[in-house]
Amino acid sequence: MSGAKDRDRVGIIGIGQSNFRSRRDDASYPDLVREAVVPAMLDAKLDFDAIDAVVYSLSPDAMVGIGNAERLGVDAVGGRNKRFLRINTGGATGISSVTAAYYHIASGVCDVVLTAGADKVGECGDSQTVLNKIWDPTYERALPLGTINMLAMSAVRYMQRYGMTEEDMAYVTVKNRRQAALNPRAHLRKVVTIDEVMESRVISWPIKLMDCCPQSSGGAAMVLASEQFIRDNKLDAVWITGVACRAETYWMGDRMGTNPTAEHADAYALGRSFEQSYRMAGITDPANQVHIAELYAPFSNTEYHAIDAARLVAKSGESVKRVRDGEFELGGRLPVNPSGGTLCTNAIAVTAMARVAETALQVWGRAGAHQVEGARVGIASGNGGDHQIFGTMVIEA
Amino acid sequence: MQVELLGRQEVWNITYDHALGATASYFFTQIRDNCKLFGRRCAKTNKVLVPPRAFSDETLLPTTEWVEVGPAGRIEAFTFVYEQFNNLPEPPYAFGYVLLDGADTALGGYFKGVDLTNPREAATRLAIGTRVVTKFAEQRKGDVLDFWFEPV
Numbered sequence: 215m216s217g218a219k220d221r222d223r224v225g226i227i228g229i230g231q232s233n234f235r236s237r238r239d240d241a242s243y244p245d246l247v248r249e250a251v252v253p254a255m256l257d258a259k260l261d262f263d264a265i266d267a268v269v270y271s272l273s274p275d276a277m278v279g280i281g282n283a284e285r286l287g288v289d290a291v292g293g294r295n296k297r298f299l300r301i302n303t304g305g306a307t308g309i310s311s312v313t314a315a316y317y318h319i320a321s322g323v324c325d326v327v328l329t330a331g332a333d334k335v336g337e338c339g340d341s342q343t344v345l346n347k348i349w350d351p352t353y354e355r356a357l358p359l360g361t362i363n364m365l366a367m368s369a370v371r372y373m374q375r376y377g378m379t380e381e382d383m384a385y386v387t388v389k390n391r392r393q394a395a396l397n398p399r400a401h402l403r404k405v406v407t408i409d410e411v412m413e414s415r416v417i418s419w420p421i422k423l424m425d426c427c428p429q430s431s432g433g434a435a436m437v438l439a440s441e442q443f444i445r446d447n448k449l450d451a452v453w454i455t456g457v458a459c460r461a462e463t464y465w466m467g468d469r470m471g472t473n474p475t476a477e478h479a480d481a482y483a484l485g486r487s488f489e490q491s492y493r494m495a496g497i498t499d500p501a502n503q504v505h506i507a508e509l510y511a512p513f514s515n516t517e518y519h520a521i522d523a524a525r526l527v528a529k530s531g532e533s534v535k536r537v538r539d540g541e542f543e544l545g546g547r548l549p550v551n552p553s554g555g556t557l558c559t560n561a562i563a564v565t566a567m568a569r570v571a572e573t574a575l576q577v578w579g580r581a582g583a584h585q586v587e588g589a590r591v592g593i594a595s596g597n598g599g600d601h602q603i604f605g606t607m608v609i610e611a
Numbered sequence: 612m613q614v615e616l617l618g619r620q621e622v623w624n625i626t627y628d629h630a631l632g633a634t635a636s637y638f639f640t641q642i643r644d645n646c647k648l649f650g651r652r653c654a655k656t657n658k659v660l661v662p663p664r665a666f667s668d669e670t671l672l673p674t675t676e677w678v679e680v681g682p683a684g685r686i687e688a689f690t691f692v693y694e695q696f697n698n699l700p701e702p703p704y705a706f707g708y709v710l711l712d713g714a715d716t717a718l719g720g721y722f723k724g725v726d727l728t729n730p731r732e733a734a735t736r737l738a739i740g741t742r743v744v745t746k747f748a749e750q751r752k753g754d755v756l757d758f759w760f761e762p763v
Contacts, residue, residue: 239616240614240616276623279621279623339697340696340697340698342696342699343696343697343698343699346696346699351627351629352629352631352632352635353635353662353719353755354662354719354755356754356756357706357720357721357755358692358696358699358700358704358706359719360696360699363690363692363706366690367688367690367707367708368688370688370689370690370707370734370739371687371688371739374738374739415693415694416691416693416694417692417693418690418693418694419690419691419692419693419730419731419733419734420734421690463668465716466708466717466719467661467662467687467716467717467719468660468668468717470708470716471687471714471717472658472716474716475669478688
């Protein structure tokens with residue numbers, strides 16, 4: 215083993231997550247942040263004075279409808295008179311925030327860092343109105359672009375290259391809903407059948423209603439610390455042994471056409487990010503060395519290219535058959551999104567943090583009813599922007 | 612204590628007057644005045660970027676030459692939208708990306724002239740690789756909505 219294991223490692227010592235729901239009319243935005251911070255601090259068994267810095271996880275302001283909502287959130291994370299910064303990489307925000315917390319510690323600047331945030335997407339009448347605004351006002355804004363339409367086009371290309379069908383997409387929803395039913399924090403927990411997914415109304419073909427994530431409200435928080443601090447204070451921890459992030463071109467039309475670098479059917483930069491985090495963790499054969507994966511996939515079709523990019527299969531497109539074979543189900547060889555994943559819960563500002571938190575809980579053996587038995591090595595990912603900015607982690611017990 | 616939970620409605624309505632810059636302004640005036648589509652060539656890779664950009668994201672060099680592309684091309688991606696999203700057009704509609712002849716990257720636009728009653732049938736009419744031609748509106752204002760694509 216090489217990389218981080220030779221150095222002073224960074225550990226996860228505290229995790230807090232809301233029960234994610236459509237709306238939380240009983241809680242203001244800062245109340246929801248607080249709801250995640252309190253259990254994370256209890257879990258870390260630390261006094262708040264021990265926190266050296268706070269990384270605030272907050273994606274587009276318009277989703278919560280509060281400009282620079284990190285201002286309002288400072289009190290909820292105890293950020294007064296501490297190092298404080300906000301991270302925003304769209305859907306990847308949560309994992310980018312954990313990454314920034316990691317850097318604070320790995321650089322030697324801090325011993326203990328809190329990262330936290332919340333979202334109330336359910337209060338935003340139509341998140342696609344907000345997401346249409348992520349396209350440039352010069353060339354593409356006048357087109358009806360949104361994240362659903364953008365990923366429907368990825369699905370169409372994936373179908374053409376690898377033979378994925380609408381039914382294959384439905385399999386992912388059926389798998390993840392079954393898993394979410396075991397996770398009390400998940401938003402959509404109703405078990406559905408292939409027929410129900412296939413008969414749900416078409417949103418942006420081939421994506422149907424049940425191929426889509428919900429608009430969720432809730433918060434998440436994590437406490438990270440240096441290995442030295444963890445050992446000195448005899449704390450329990452799991453370890454971030456691989457961390458990476460990658461971006462690719464803004465232009466969707468450049469991910470098609472003549473020999474594109476980053477094919478839009480695939481998740482090219484996500485694959486490069488996973489390569490780097492595996493290298494850092496000393497993982498050479500992820501399909502056999504990884505025990506559990508929480509992969510950011512807001513629409514059913516995108517779980518396939520995420521599995522491909524994580525190299526849990528030998529080559530792109532193979533994920534389709536292997537999902538059908540049950541290999542990536544809870545109880546299968548390598549469960550993917552045992553929490554139900556982004557497809558069942560999407561509070562955008564903290565969704566990718568939930569991927570990290572769920573992976574950490576799994577390798578810690580604390581995931582509850584959706585625990586993957588014997589999991590010791592897990593991976594997490596986040597996707598942001600127009601399928602453009604990615605973060606990945608390897609987490610080990 | 613039982614509390615009656617209250618709410619408030621807020622609307623964000625902000626107006627921006629965006630400048631398009633020199634490169635996009637040339638692209639759109641050619642569409643408006645001459646019904647012609649242009650890309651920019653990167654001298655190092657020889658790739659023609661559409662929509663045109665002042666620099667290549669691969670080489671980070673300025674692009675050097677205007678190249679006329681299209682009006683015909685091939686479909687690279689599509690979707691059919693049946694859901695009404697706030698502030699987006701009334702469904703159903705088809706749009707996607709087309710690699711215009713002479714270009715190396717694909718341009719976004721609407722598809723017209725295809726029956727969207729059944730999306731699975733429509734998907735066979737607009738399959739990736741299908742040849743299309745660019746059509747221009749009679750009244751053009753210099754905008755991406757001045758043109759659309761139809762199967763040949």
